[in-house]
Amino acid sequence: MERLTSLLIPALLICSVCKAHGQTFRFTIAGDVTNADTWEGSYAIPDEPVYLLDLLKKAGVQGEGQAVILSDESLQSAGSRCISAQMSANREQLKNGDIVIFHLISHDSRLTEHIVIIVGSQRHIVPLAEIDSRLGNLLTAAGVPVSANHTIPIIRTENGRAEDRSVKPWEVLRHGDVVLLDHLGILDNGGRVRVNQLFRSVLDPETRSVSKHFIQTVAEERDCQPVASAKKASEFNLNLSALSSRDSSLATETSGIPILPAAAESIISPDHPGQSQHVRTPVPHSDPNPDHVKISAAAPVWNGIFIFGLLGSVALILTGWLKTHRESSPVETQTTDSQFDLQSLQEISATQAPDMSASITHDTVDSASRPPELTTQEGSPSDQSPPSAPVTDKADPDDKPSSKVVNDLEDLIRNRIPIDIQQADLPLRVTLFGRPLGPRRLRIDAPHTRIDTPKFATVSRTEGTSPQKSSSTSSLDQERRDGMSLDRALNSLNEQGLS
Amino acid sequence: MIAAIDFGCFAIRSAFRQDTDGAPITVYSERSEYIVLPNTERYRQLLDTHTVPHAECEDTVAVYGNQASQMRWLSRIPSAEIFNSGFVPSDDPPARQMLDLICAAILPPPDAASNLCVFTVPGTESRAKSQKFLSRLIRMRGYEPLAVSAAEVAMLAEGSDSSFSGISVVIGAETSEVSISRLGVSSSSVIIPVGAAWIDIELARQFNIHVFDETGNAWLDLEMVREWKHSTERNLRNSVGERERFLSRMYRAMLDRIAQAAHQLLSQPNVQSDLGTERLNVICCGGPTHIAGFASALTERFVDQDIAERIQSVRTVDQPELTVVRGLLISGELEARCRRHPGAAA
Numbered sequence: 001m002e003r004l005t006s007l008l009i010p011a012l013l014i015c016s017v018c019k020a021h022g023q024t025f026r027f028t029i030a031g032d033v034t035n036a037d038t039w040e041g042s043y044a045i046p047d048e049p050v051y052l053l054d055l056l057k058k059a060g061v062q063g064e065g066q067a068v069i070l071s072d073e074s075l076q077s078a079g080s081r082c083i084s085a086q087m088s089a090n091r092e093q094l095k096n097g098d099i100v101i102f103h104l105i106s107h108d109s110r111l112t113e114h115i116v117i118i119v120g121s122q123r124h125i126v127p128l129a130e131i132d133s134r135l136g137n138l139l140t141a142a143g144v145p146v147s148a149n150h151t152i153p154i155i156r157t158e159n160g161r162a163e164d165r166s167v168k169p170w171e172v173l174r175h176g177d178v179v180l181l182d183h184l185g186i187l188d189n190g191g192r193v194r195v196n197q198l199f200r201s202v203l204d205p206e207t208r209s210v211s212k213h214f215i216q217t218v219a220e221e222r223d224c225q226p227v228a229s230a231k232k233a234s235e236f237n238l239n240l241s242a243l244s245s246r247d248s249s250l251a252t253e254t255s256g257i258p259i260l261p262a263a264a265e266s267i268i269s270p271d272h273p274g275q276s277q278h279v280r281t282p283v284p285h286s287d288p289n290p291d292h293v294k295i296s297a298a299a300p301v302w303n304g305i306f307i308f309g310l311l312g313s314v315a316l317i318l319t320g321w322l323k324t325h326r327e328s329s330p331v332e333t334q335t336t337d338s339q340f341d342l343q344s345l346q347e348i349s350a351t352q353a354p355d356m357s358a359s360i361t362h363d364t365v366d367s368a369s370r371p372p373e374l375t376t377q378e379g380s381p382s383d384q385s386p387p388s389a390p391v392t393d394k395a396d397p398d399d400k401p402s403s404k405v406v407n408d409l410e411d412l413i414r415n416r417i418p419i420d421i422q423q424a425d426l427p428l429r430v431t432l433f434g435r436p437l438g439p440r441r442l443r444i445d446a447p448h449t450r451i452d453t454p455k456f457a458t459v460s461r462t463e464g465t466s467p468q469k470s471s472s473t474s475s476l477d478q479e480r481r482d483g484m485s486l487d488r489a490l491n492s493l494n495e496q497g498l499s
Numbered sequence: 500m501i502a503a504i505d506f507g508c509f510a511i512r513s514a515f516r517q518d519t520d521g522a523p524i525t526v527y528s529e530r531s532e533y534i535v536l537p538n539t540e541r542y543r544q545l546l547d548t549h550t551v552p553h554a555e556c557e558d559t560v561a562v563y564g565n566q567a568s569q570m571r572w573l574s575r576i577p578s579a580e581i582f583n584s585g586f587v588p589s590d591d592p593p594a595r596q597m598l599d600l601i602c603a604a605i606l607p608p609p610d611a612a613s614n615l616c617v618f619t620v621p622g623t624e625s626r627a628k629s630q631k632f633l634s635r636l637i638r639m640r641g642y643e644p645l646a647v648s649a650a651e652v653a654m655l656a657e658g659s660d661s662s663f664s665g666i667s668v669v670i671g672a673e674t675s676e677v678s679i680s681r682l683g684v685s686s687s688s689v690i691i692p693v694g695a696a697w698i699d700i701e702l703a704r705q706f707n708i709h710v711f712d713e714t715g716n717a718w719l720d721l722e723m724v725r726e727w728k729h730s731t732e733r734n735l736r737n738s739v740g741e742r743e744r745f746l747s748r749m750y751r752a753m754l755d756r757i758a759q760a761a762h763q764l765l766s767q768p769n770v771q772s773d774l775g776t777e778r779l780n781v782i783c784c785g786g787p788t789h790i791a792g793f794a795s796a797l798t799e800r801f802v803d804q805d806i807a808e809r810i811q812s813v814r815t816v817d818q819p820e821l822t823v824v825r826g827l828l829i830s831g832e833l834e835a836r837c838r839r840h841p842g843a844a845a
Contacts, residue, residue, distance in 0.1 A: 160662070413829055415818075419523060419526050419821065421527075424605045426552035426563075426566075427600060429552070431554065435559060436556050437583075437591045441583075
C-alpha cells in the first residue's frame with residue numbers, strides 16, 4: 001500500500017504539471033527592439049492572457065512608438081497600438097501566433113534594422129545589412145533563382161499600419177518589412193524540398209559571408225523548431241520539442257556555426273502577480289553562458305520532478321529516434337553535411353526537376369536581367385548548376401493572381417485606378433404601365449379665398465370705445481411674423497426630429 | 500464580375516471593372532428624376548429627332564435619367580424624383596419601372612463567374628421595402644445583391660490613411676449617414692432624415708423661387724436653387740446677402756443634427772470599448788459637402804456638442820459624389836475575397 005501511495009503522488013504531480021504546460025504559444029517581436037526574435041514557450045496557466053506591453057518590454061523596447069500587430073493565420077493587420085516604454089499598464093492582449101512589428105517614433109540608430117521572413121510556419125529575423133537590404137541577395141546566395149520580373153509579397157509596417165505590397169527581388173526592403181516567401185515557390189511538396197534547399201545553400205561556406213546571422217538563425221530553427229541546444233534548453237523549458245538528429249549532427253559537424261543557447265524567463269502578468277508564464281528568451285550572441293535565467297518559483301518541486309522524468313524520457317526517445325532516422329533518411333543526412341551541399345543540391349534539383357516542371361511554372365534566371373551589383377556572384381557555387389536542370393521559381397500558379405488581386409485592391413483603396421465616367425445606354429422608346437404622379441411635394445397650393453370678417457350687431461356699443469391697435473404692437477406682430485417665417489424651416493426640422 | 504450601385508435620391512451611380520488587370524473603373528451616373536410631357540405627336544417627334552430616351556405612360560411621355568434636366572425646358576413643371584421623398588414609391592408605377600430600366604442600363608451583363616452587386620438603399624422610412632424591391636431588380640439582372648451602409652463603405656474608400664478607423668459622414672439628398680468605424684468595421688451608425696433636398700426646398704420656399712405651369716399652379720423651382728447653391732462663390736463661413744445667410748443657417752441646422760448624432764454614437768458603450776478615447780478623423784463625402792467652408796462649419800458644430808476633443812481632423816474628400824460608389828466596389832472585392840477564402844475571413 002505504501003508503494004502504491006508513493007507511486008500515485010508523483011504520477012498525479014506529473015499529470016498536473018503536464019496539463020499546465022500543455023498549451024504552447026509563439027509570438028514574434030521585431031522592429032525597433034533590442035531583442036527581436038520569435039518567442040516560444042508554454043503557458044504556465046492555460047489561456048493565460050499575454051499582454052503586448054509585457055512582451056515588448058521583454059524584447060527591449062525603448063521609447064515611444066507604434067506597434068503593428070499581424071495575426072498569425074491570415075497575416076492580416078490586427079491594428080496598431082501606441083506603446084511607450086514608460087507605460088505602466090496596457091491591457092492590449094495578443095493572440096497566439098501574433099507578429100508584432102514595433103516602430104519608434106524617432107528611430108534609434110543603435111538598433112539593428114531587420115526584416116521578418118516567413119517561410120511556411122517558420123519565421124526568421126534577418127538583418128538588412130547582411131543582405132544589403134535586398135531579398136534577391138539572400139535568395140541568390142541560397143541558390144534559389146529569381147528573375148527581375150518576379151514579385152514577392154511583403155507587408156510593409158510603417159506609419160502605424162500594415163500595407164500589403166509586392167516588391168521585386170532587387171528592390172530595397174525597409175526596416176520592419178514582413179516578407180512572405182511561400183509565394184515565391186520556395187515552399188514545395190509540403191514545404192520540405194525548397195526550404196531545405198534554401199537553408200542548405202545558405203549554409204554553404206562560400207555564401208556564408210552573405211548572411212552570417214541568418215545562418216545562425218537557420219541552424220537553430222530548421223525543421224520548424226527553434227530549439228538550439230537540447231541539453232541547455234530542456235533544462236529550463238520543459239515544453240521545448242525534441243531536438244532532431246539532423247540538428248544535433250549539424251551542430252557537431254558545423255563547428256563554425258555557433259548554436260545559440262536559449263533561456264527561459266517568466267513573464268509576470270501585472271494583473272496576476274502570483275502567476276507566471278514561461279517564455280523562451282533568445283540570449284544575445286555575445287553571451288554564451290546565460291546567467292539571467294529565471295525559473296518560475298511557482299512550483300519548484302513539481303518542476304523538479306517533471307524535469308527529472310522528462311529528461312530521462314527525452315534522452316531515451318532521442319537515442320532511439322536518432323538511430324532510426326539516420327538509417328532511413330539518406331537525403332536529409334546529406335543536407336546536414338555542409339561539405340556536400342552543392343553537389344547534393346544539384347543532384348536533387350536534377351532528379352526532381354522533371355516532376356516539378358509538369359505542374360510548376362519555370363523561369364530560368366536570366367543573367368542579363370540581374371542588377372549589375374550581383375554580377376560578382378555569377379560564379380558562386382549556387383550558379384554552377386547545369387543549365388539543363390530547370391529551376392523552379394513559381395510553385396503555385398494561384399499565388400500570382402492572388403498577389404495581383406492584393407495589389408489591385410490596394411490600388412482601388414488608394415484611388416489609383418482611373419475612373420471612366422460613361423453615359424448609360426437607355427432604351428430610346430418604351431411603354432410603361434401607369435401614369436406618373438410627377439413632382440408632388442414641390443407643388444404650392446393655391447391660396448385660400450379670403451374669408452369675410454365677422455359681422456356683429458354691436459355697432460352702437462363700440463362707438464368711440466373700440467380699441468385701436470397701437471403702432472408698436474402692430475410692428476411687433478410684423479417682426480414676429482417675419483421671425484416665424486424664418487424659423488418655420490427649423491421648426492419643421494425639429495418636428496421631424498421629434499417624430 | 501463585381502458591380503456596385505449607389506441608389507441616390509439625386510443620382511444613381513454604378514461602378515464596375517471589366518477585368519482587374521489595370522482596367523479603369525467604369526462609372527455610369529444617371530439622375531434619378533423624370534419630367535412629364537403631354538403625349539402628343541409633336542413631343543414624341545421632337546424626342547425621337549433628338550434621340551432622347553423616353554417612356555410613354557398612358558397620356559403622358561416621361562423623360563428620365565440625365566436627359567430629364569436637359570429636356571426640362573419642354574415642360575413648365577419641375578422634374579419629379581424617382582425616389583419620392585427618399586424611398587421607392589409604391590403609388591408611382593412608372594417610377595418603379597424607370598428604376599428597372601436604369602438598372603438594366605448601368606449594370607454590365609454578368610459573366611460566368613460569381614456575380615455580386617453591392618448597393619446602398621436610400622431613405623430612412625420604408626427602408627426594408629425599398630431594399631427588397633432594389634434587391635429584386637438586381638437579381639433580375641443576374642447579380643447577387645448585397646446591401647451595405649453608405650457611410651461604412653465611405654470609410655473603406657477614404658480611410659486608408661487612418662487605418663479605416665474614425666467617423667464617416669455621408670450627406671445625401673434626402674438623408675445623412677454617420678458611422679463610427681474601427682479597422683473598417685462599423686461599430687455604430689445612424690441615419691438622419693435630413694439632406695440637401697431639405698435645404699433646397701426651404702430656400703425655395705423662403706425666397707419664393709417658383710415656376711408656374713400652364714394652369715397657373717406654382718411649383719418650387721429646385722433646379723434654380725441648386726444652380727445658385729452650386730456656384731463656387733457660396734461660402735458657409737463668409738455669407739454675403741440674405742440668401743447666403745439663410746443657406747448657412749440651414750447648413751448649420753443640418754450639421755448640428757449630424758454632430759449631435761456623432762455625440763450620441765461616441766457615448767455608446769460598444770463604441771467606447773472599441774475606440775477608447777483616441778482622437779478620430781472625420782471623413783465627409785456626398786454632394787452637399789462640396790461647398791466652401793463645410794469642414795469649418797462642421798468643426799464648429801463639434802465644438803458646440805462638446806466632442807471637439809475627440810476629433811483629430813475633419814476632411815472633405817476630393818470626389819465627394821464618387822466616394823460611395825468606389826467604396827461599394829471595394830466592399831464587393833472584399834466580400835468576394837472572403838467568399839473565395841472563407842478561412843481567411845474567419
